[in-house]
Amino acid sequence: MTVLDDVVATYPAAVELERLLGDPRDATNPFGFGAVVERDGAALFPEAFATELAPHLGLSFVPPEDGGHLSTMDETLTLARLVSRRDGAAMPATMFSVTGAGCVLLAGDAGQRERVARLLAAGGVIGFAMAESEHGSDLLANECRLDPADSGGFRLNGRKWLVGIGDRCDALVVVARTGGRGPAAFTAVLLEGEQLAAVRRDQARRTSGLRGIDSTSVSFDDVEVPADCVLGGVGRGVEIALKVMQLVRVLSTAANLGCADTGLRLAMDFAGEHVFGGRVLAEHAQPRRVLATAAAMLFACDAVALPASRAMHTLPAAQCLWSGIAKRVATDLSAEIFALCADVLGARSLLHDGPFAAFDVARRDNAVVRHIDTAPDANLWSIATLVAQFPESPPEMEVPEEVAATFRLGDPLRPVRFGELDLALRGMDPVTAGFFGISAAVIAELGTGSAAAARVKRVDARLRAVIRAMHRVRARGVAGDPARWDLAVRFCWLHAAASSVCLWWFNRERRLYSLPAGSAGWLSAVLSVLLDRAGDRTPRLDAHDTTGTYTLAETLHTANKLFSAVPVALAPPRPVCSTDGK
Structure with a gap:
C-alpha cells in the first residue's frame, strides 16, 4: 500500500458515504443530478438527503467527547464536498446547524452541549439568528434586545432575518443586545422548548441558488428567556x-x-x-x-x-x-x-x-x-x-x-x-x-x-x-x-x-x-x-x-476520482443493461 493509499484510508466515512450515494448520473438516483434539477425547478427541500444523512453529517463536526462523529476536519470537509457535488443545497440541508451548534459547543455548559448533540443525532436542526435586515453586516448596530426581567432572566424583543432553515429549526441560538455599545454589548442565548414555541416565524425568503433552503425572518415579542439559556456569559455573544x-x-x-x-x-x-x-x-x-x-x-x-x-x-x-x-x-x-x-x-x-x-x-x-x-x-x-x-x-525561522x-x-x-x-x-x-x-x-x-x-x-x-x-x-x-x-x-x-x-x-x-x-x-x-x-x-x-x-x-x-490531492474514488457508474436482457 502506498503512502497515498494510507491517506485515502484515513477517510473511511467519506468512502462509505460516496458508496451509499451512488452514481449521480443515474436518472433514478434520488441523490443524482436528475433529481437535483427537478428539486431546483420546484424549489423543493432536499428531503432525501436530510432524512438519510442529517443524523450523520449533522454530527460530523461535533467532537466525540460531546457525542459527535468528528474524526478529522479534513474528512468532514470531504464528506460535505461529496454531498455538495451532487446538490449544493444538500450541505445546508444536512449541516446548516453548524453555526448554532458551534456556538453551543464553544461556549455552552455540559447540559446544553449534551442536549444539542442529542438533537442533532435525531436529525434535528439548530438555527442561528444574528443578522437584521436594517443593518446587514454592521452587526454592532443591531437592535434586537435581551433586557433583564424581574424573574432573574430576560425578555427578548425584536426581529432577525435570513435564519437558514428557520422554519424547520428545533432550537435557535439568538445573539441580541444586552448592553450599550461595542462587541461586549451582545449576548448569545439558546432557545428551546417553550422559548422556541414563543418565537414567531415569518415569511420565508428564497435565493436564486440553494432553492428549497428557505431563510426565515423570526420575531420576538416579550419572549421569556431564563438565565440558564445564556451561552458563555453575558456580553460574549459577538465574540462567540x-x-x-x-x-x-x-x-x-x-x-x-x-x-x-x-x-x-x-x-x-x-x-x-x-x-x-x-x-x-x-x-x-x-x-x-x-x-x-x-x-x-x-x-x-x-x-x-x-x-x-x-x-x-x-x-x-x-x-x-x-x-x-x-x-x-x-x-x-x-x-x-x-x-x-x-x-x-x-x-x-x-x-x-x-x-x-x-x-x-x-x-x-x-x-x-x-x-x-x-x-x-x-x-x-x-x-x-x-x-x-x-x-x-518577517524574521527567518524554522517551521514549527x-x-x-x-x-x-x-x-x-x-x-x-x-x-x-x-x-x-x-x-x-x-x-x-x-x-x-x-x-x-x-x-x-x-x-x-x-x-x-x-x-x-x-x-x-x-x-x-x-x-x-x-x-x-x-x-x-x-x-x-x-x-x-x-x-x-x-x-x-x-x-x-x-x-x-x-x-x-x-x-x-x-x-x-x-x-x-x-x-x-x-x-x-x-x-x-x-x-x-x-x-x-x-x-x-x-x-x-x-x-x-x-x-x-x-x-x-x-478514473472517476475526486479532483483533490486526496483523490477519493467516486461511486462507480451504474451498469447499463441491454434492452434484450442479455
Missing part, C-alpha cells in the same frame, strides 16, 4: 459568533469545491463528446487550455481548503486569518471555474433540461455560498487589519512542527478545541512564516531553472512586498483607504500560493493528485493562476502547464 464563523467559513469551502467539481466534470464530459470541425472539443487547443485553467483553479482551492480544515486541530488561533482567506479564494476561484466551463458548454450551460442541466443549478448554488456566514467586504476588512499587524520584515503536521496529509491530529479559536493573531501568521522558512529549500529542490522554482521565488518576493505596502498604508492613517482592501485581496492570492507550496513540500515523498511522489506539475499550474490573480491578470496557462494539467484532470476524471 465571530469565533464560530471561522469554522463555518472553512467548512463552507466544501460547497464551492463540490459545486465546482460538478461544473468541471460536466464540461469535460461535453468536451469529450461534442464534435466541432471534425474533432471533439477536447482535441482543440483553446478548450483544452480553458479546462486546464479551470482544473488548476480547482486544485488551488483544494490546496487551500484541506490544510485550513486540518488547522482547526493544530493551529486554531490562526483561523481568524486563514479561514477568511480560504473563503475568499474558494468563492472567487469557483465562480471563475464556472465562467470558464460555461464558455466550453456554450448555450447548454443555461438549459434546464438535458444531460448538462445540473451545471446551471450548481453554478447558482455556488454563487449563494459567497454570501453565507460573512459579507465579502467585512471578510476583507478583517484580513487587512490582521496583515497590517505583521512584522514589516504543528505547521508541518497541518500540511502533512494523513498525519495524526490532536482533538479539536473550539475554545482555542481567537479573534486576533498572536504573532506572525504560521503559513506565511512557514513559507518564508522553506522557500529557499523549495527553490533548490525544484531546480533553479524550472518554471515552478521561478514562481516560488516570485511568491516570496510579492508576499514580502504586500506586507511592507500594508504597513505604509497603515502609517498613512486614512480611514477606509481602498488600498487596504486591494492589498488584502492580493495577500489572499499569495497566501493561497504559499499554502500550495507548503502542501507540496511537506508531502513531496507522497503521491498527490495521483501523480508520482515529488511531482510538481500540479504546483506549477496552481502557482501560475494564483500569481496571475495576485497581479490582477486573467489567468492563462502556458502550453506546458496546459498539457500537464489537462492530462492530470482527464486522468482523475476518467
